[in-house]
Amino acid sequence: MKFLDKYFEEILLVALISIMSALIIAQIFMRFVIGSSITWSEELARYLFIWVTWIGTSYAVKKHAHIRVTAFSQKFPQRFSHHINIMTYIVFMVFCGLVIKEGIALTEKIFRFNQQSASLGVPMGYVYLAPVVGLSLTVLRLLQAIYQEIHAILSGGKTA
Amino acid sequence: APEITIKAAHAASATNTGHLALEYMDKELRERTDGKVGLEIFPNGQLGGERELIESIQLGNIDMVFVSSAPLASFNKQFFALDMPFLFENRDSVYKVLDGDIGQELLSSLDGVGIVGLGYWENGFRQLTNDRQVVHTAEDLKGLDMRTMENQIHLMAWRELGTNPAPLAFNELYTALQQGTFEAQEGPINLFRDMRFDEVQKYISKTNHIYSPFVVLMNPEVQYRMSDQQQAIFSQVFQDAKAYQRGLALEADEAATAELVEKGITITTLTPEQLKSFSSQMKPVYDRVEDIVGADFAKRVIEAAQ
Amino acid sequence: MTALILFGLFGLLLMASVPIAIALGLASTAALLFSGKVSSSYVAQGLVTSIDSFPLMAVPFFILAGNLMSHGGLSERLLAVGKILFGRFNGGMAVIAVVTCMFFGAISGSGPATVAAVGAILLPAMTRNGYRPAFSSGLIASAGSLGIVIPPSIPMVIYASSANVSVTGLFLAGIIPGLIIGLFLIGYAWLVSRREGIGLKEPSPSIKQALATVWDAKWALLVPVIILGGIYGGVFTPTEAAAVAVFYGLIVGLFLYRELNLKSLYQILADSALVTATIMIIVGAATIFGRVLTIERIPVQLTEWVMEFISDPLMLLLLINILLLIIGTFMETLAAVIILTPILLPIANNIGVDPIHFGIIMIVNLAIGMITPPVGVNLFVASRVASLSLEKIMRSAVPFLIVMLAALLLITYVPAISLGLGNLINS
Numbered sequence: 001m002k003f004l005d006k007y008f009e010e011i012l013l014v015a016l017i018s019i020m021s022a023l024i025i026a027q028i029f030m031r032f033v034i035g036s037s038i039t040w041s042e043e044l045a046r047y048l049f050i051w052v053t054w055i056g057t058s059y060a061v062k063k064h065a066h067i068r069v070t071a072f073s074q075k076f077p078q079r080f081s082h083h084i085n086i087m088t089y090i091v092f093m094v095f096c097g098l099v100i101k102e103g104i105a106l107t108e109k110i111f112r113f114n115q116q117s118a119s120l121g122v123p124m125g126y127v128y129l130a131p132v133v134g135l136s137l138t139v140l141r142l143l144q145a146i147y148q149e150i151h152a153i154l155s156g157g158k159t160a
Numbered sequence: 161a162p163e164i165t166i167k168a169a170h171a172a173s174a175t176n177t178g179h180l181a182l183e184y185m186d187k188e189l190r191e192r193t194d195g196k197v198g199l200e201i202f203p204n205g206q207l208g209g210e211r212e213l214i215e216s217i218q219l220g221n222i223d224m225v226f227v228s229s230a231p232l233a234s235f236n237k238q239f240f241a242l243d244m245p246f247l248f249e250n251r252d253s254v255y256k257v258l259d260g261d262i263g264q265e266l267l268s269s270l271d272g273v274g275i276v277g278l279g280y281w282e283n284g285f286r287q288l289t290n291d292r293q294v295v296h297t298a299e300d301l302k303g304l305d306m307r308t309m310e311n312q313i314h315l316m317a318w319r320e321l322g323t324n325p326a327p328l329a330f331n332e333l334y335t336a337l338q339q340g341t342f343e344a345q346e347g348p349i350n351l352f353r354d355m356r357f358d359e360v361q362k363y364i365s366k367t368n369h370i371y372s373p374f375v376v377l378m379n380p381e382v383q384y385r386m387s388d389q390q391q392a393i394f395s396q397v398f399q400d401a402k403a404y405q406r407g408l409a410l411e412a413d414e415a416a417t418a419e420l421v422e423k424g425i426t427i428t429t430l431t432p433e434q435l436k437s438f439s440s441q442m443k444p445v446y447d448r449v450e451d452i453v454g455a456d457f458a459k460r461v462i463e464a465a466q
Numbered sequence: 467m468t469a470l471i472l473f474g475l476f477g478l479l480l481m482a483s484v485p486i487a488i489a490l491g492l493a494s495t496a497a498l499l500f501s502g503k504v505s506s507s508y509v510a511q512g513l514v515t516s517i518d519s520f521p522l523m524a525v526p527f528f529i530l531a532g533n534l535m536s537h538g539g540l541s542e543r544l545l546a547v548g549k550i551l552f553g554r555f556n557g558g559m560a561v562i563a564v565v566t567c568m569f570f571g572a573i574s575g576s577g578p579a580t581v582a583a584v585g586a587i588l589l590p591a592m593t594r595n596g597y598r599p600a601f602s603s604g605l606i607a608s609a610g611s612l613g614i615v616i617p618p619s620i621p622m623v624i625y626a627s628s629a630n631v632s633v634t635g636l637f638l639a640g641i642i643p644g645l646i647i648g649l650f651l652i653g654y655a656w657l658v659s660r661r662e663g664i665g666l667k668e669p670s671p672s673i674k675q676a677l678a679t680v681w682d683a684k685w686a687l688l689v690p691v692i693i694l695g696g697i698y699g700g701v702f703t704p705t706e707a708a709a710v711a712v713f714y715g716l717i718v719g720l721f722l723y724r725e726l727n728l729k730s731l732y733q734i735l736a737d738s739a740l741v742t743a744t745i746m747i748i749v750g751a752a753t754i755f756g757r758v759l760t761i762e763r764i765p766v767q768l769t770e771w772v773m774e775f776i777s778d779p780l781m782l783l784l785l786i787n788i789l790l791l792i793i794g795t796f797m798e799t800l801a802a803v804i805i806l807t808p809i810l811l812p813i814a815n816n817i818g819v820d821p822i823h824f825g826i827i828m829i830v831n832l833a834i835g836m837i838t839p840p841v842g843v844n845l846f847v848a849s850r851v852a853s854l855s856l857e858k859i860m861r862s863a864v865p866f867l868i869v870m871l872a873a874l875l876l877i878t879y880v881p882a883i884s885l886g887l888g889n890l891i892n893s
């Protein structure tokens with residue numbers, strides 16, 4: 001459990017971004033050196049890229065890496081910083097909730113209408129699953145972060 | 161503003177004949193419904209590329225679109241039948257298929273995936289263009305690095321003909337042709353002119369290898385927003401727009417050809433024997449299409465096109 | 467009203483320090499829900515389709531390549547060579563940064579990819595040499611926007627097609643303005659470096675030392691050769707070039723300089739994925755925000771409203787610039803070109819502006835939009851790559867912004883800067 005908590009997104013991301021790079025490198029090699037293009041590599045790499053983005057969104061919550069403007073919130077007294085963080089996490093969760101709800105309906109429809117990718121012929125539903133899965137993980141990470149902030153408030157607001 | 165606004169979108173330019181046809185529809189609809197029904201048009205892929213637009217029809221985010229048939233095949237494989245190379249000899253044979261039973265069957269088959277197929281406008285016959293040499297026969301294609309659409313039948317056909325085909329984002333194509341990453345591409349002559357490919361390609365061979373229609377699609381919900389009378393008017397306006405658009409497309413094709421010749425592009429018309437050197441190699445491609453759409457359907461399409 | 471919700475909610479959430487991507491996404495969703503023009507499933511769909519783009523993949527690849535080169539010992543050696551060339555001058559490294567951005571931007575054609583790659587390579591080294599991190603990040607974020615001004619440039623291809631002008635002509639017209647903006651940035655960086663006394667100020671090395679440094683850097687020096695040669699030689703597209711840079715950086719770092727090992731490689735991959743995700747989620751959300759602007763016809767209405775008041779050509783041109791700057795701040799470059807060209811070009815034609823010149827004006831404006839807060843994608847990338855707060859980067863970008871605006875004014879009111887080269891070649 002501890003291992004999963006620490007490495008789950010990270011290992012997934014390392015694998016995804018490695019395959020993504022290898023695919024494009026292979027594609028160039030095949031076209032230029034062998035003279036015969038792989039026609040599905042670009043498509044697969046693109047879809048992995050989408051998964052990297054959405055799994056990475058969860059990883060970025062864990063790493064506190066999401067880009068935001070803190071100039072205004074910093075004007076509040078230091079002791080409120082945890083409360084402000086909790087509030088931003090909740091807003092983040094609202095967004096996740098909206099997208100997950102719409103995303104599930106969307107993915108279900110796309111699976112049902114059986115749209116297939118142009119080169120590989122795989123169901124496009126798997127691509128649309130990326131934000132649903134990524135943001136579900138994100139919700140878990142946000143709950144974790146909120147828990148840490150509450151803990152910090154209760155223990156005197158020194159550390160998060 | 162009209163009571164019923166139909167949101168129409170497409171990925172072509174605002175000077176494209178398809179766009180002009182939508183504007184025509186908007187004008188006619190307003191006139192014939194006392195201003196109660198009209199279109200709001202989003203050109204240039206403002207609301208997404210063709211694949212995304214078709215999807216938006218299914219999801220009900222957009223009311224009406226026109227797209228080429230190639231991306232439609234991802235939604236309904238029967239459309240691969242239109243990608244059989246060298247299927248159509250001329251426009252008469254195109255209209256026989258598209259406006260006849262086959263075309264209607266294809267449109268009706270979209271019902272199952274949440275799309276109403278309205279009919280076919282014209283994108284154009286696709287031509288081969290390159291920057292290396294005048295291409296007369298398939299012999300001249302050997303090893304040509306070529307950009308194609310992301311469609312397995314197109315890719316397979318060009319591989320059979322000895323080129324080295326690969327898909328590429330259309331946005332990137334000009335630069336890729338300029339720098340020589342690709343030496344050849346294929347598409348309607350109109351689009352070639354609009355995208356300024358004449359600055360980076362010298363030779364056009366009139367292969368007419370595939371006819372690309374614009375397939376006009378609608379979200380099924382839209383008809384319920386209109387009264388019976390308005391629906392009847394809409395159908396009539398669509399039919400009028402079809403004739404109007406096809407006329408414009410033909411003119412645009414001829415105008416583009418004349419303009420390109422003037423600019424010094426070598427446009428080569430191929431003899432039936434020369435075309436044969438391409439089409440005679442298409443057996444494996446036709447077999448593949450048969451596998452996908454069913455031998456019966458493929459046969460019927462081929463017969464209807466004769 | 468919809469516009470108010472869109473911008474109001476975005477501003478509010480931004481001030482509440484909600485992540486920018488979430489602020490953009492929520493504001494877009496709320497605006498769609500309010501206007502009811504499109505169902506909000508449009509947002510869920512757009513979060514996938516807006517990043518489903520091969521050209522965009524240059525961003526993760528250049529980030530990865532930059533990290534590999536920086537940890538694999540390539541960047542350091544490249545810099546050592548740079549020092550030989552520019553080391554005698556105050557702010558020499560700042561000059562290197564701008565020139566590198568111009569080269570890199572020229573080929574990648576992408577602002578964010580340029581900032582990611584050049585930032586990862588040069589920022590640590592610049593800090594080590596006494597440059598304030600905020601200053602160097604602001605500099606690289608600004609210079610990175612030159613990618614769409616210096617050809618080749620996808621936004622120019624799109625403009626040319628909708629304005630019905632020659633792409634080659636437009637590419638040609640972009641060269642001098644790109645160089646001028648570059649020179650302006652170099653000039654400013656040089657002034658600051660001199661005033662603050664930063665720079666390398668190292669004694670010139672002997673010929674022998676210099677040769678030894680160059681020899682040591684031979685593998686690293688091949689990077690620009692491979693990338694530039696590969697693209698201009700037609701071997702690969704810019705995105706593929708980025709992937710080749712990844713491959714090459716990996717091989718050299720692992721086997722030739724041997725400064726990479728599997729453990730550091732794992733960390734580099736994870737970090738690159740993290741940076742990629744934080745940037746791409748903003749790009750995705752910003753695209754949706756732009757689409758909502760389009761659906762609600764806000765740019766068109768704004769333009770029509772503004773144009774009613776002015777008839778003086780010079781003022782009108784100024785106003786068009788301001789409008790482009792505002793829209794460029796909130797919209798992705800390509801989308802802005804697609805929407806604005808048909809509205810603005812006829813106005814420009816009316817007051818006698820050459821369509822190619824106008825294309826350059828538009829592209830330069832949109833390039834500046836990449837570093838204009840609050841939605842300046844280059845600033846986000848710089849903030850991630852430099853691990854600095856966004857506020858610091860935004861503040862440090864202001865002087866560069868002013869410098870670029872000065873260049874913009876010059877380019878706007880002196881058509882010869884854009885058109886001179888083309889006229890020279892045609893005559």
Ligand code: NA
Pocket residue numbers: 571572573574575576612613614615616617618619
């Ligand atoms: Na460029």
Ligand code: NA
Pocket residue numbers: 794795796797835836837838841842843
């Ligand atoms: Na911006």
